[in-house]
Amino acid sequence: MRITCPICGERDRREFYYKGHALALDRPEPDVGEEAWDDYVHLRDNPAGETRDLWQHEAGCGAWIVVTRDTLTHAVSATVLASDAAGGA
Known part of the structure; x- marks a missing residue:
């Protein structure tokens, strides 16, 4: 899989560190109980299909990038710096 860093250009995905889904997770309140925290952590x-993920160009410029890709084909359709992503990352 190839990822286009908005700063460095197209690179092999091995230069990047995968962080996970780009949407913020709702952190539970501290006193909600073990089950809620277990769900949050684990x-x-x-999804099968299009997803937006957060990646860091770890072996390059260090930028955090939101990557829109298809999980079935690994085709990357868009990349944007996380700081420029609509709604943040």
Whole structure:
């Protein structure tokens, strides 16, 4: 898979560190109980199809990038600096 860093250009995905889904997770209140915290820490959606993920160009410029890609084909359709992403990352 190839990812286009908005700063450095197209690179192999091995230069990047995958952080996870680009949308913010709703952090539970401290006193909600173990089950809510277990869900928050361990359960994530695993969609088939288009997703927006947060990646860091770890072996390059260090920029955080929001990558829009298809999880079935690994085709990357868009990349944008996380600081420029609509609604933040």
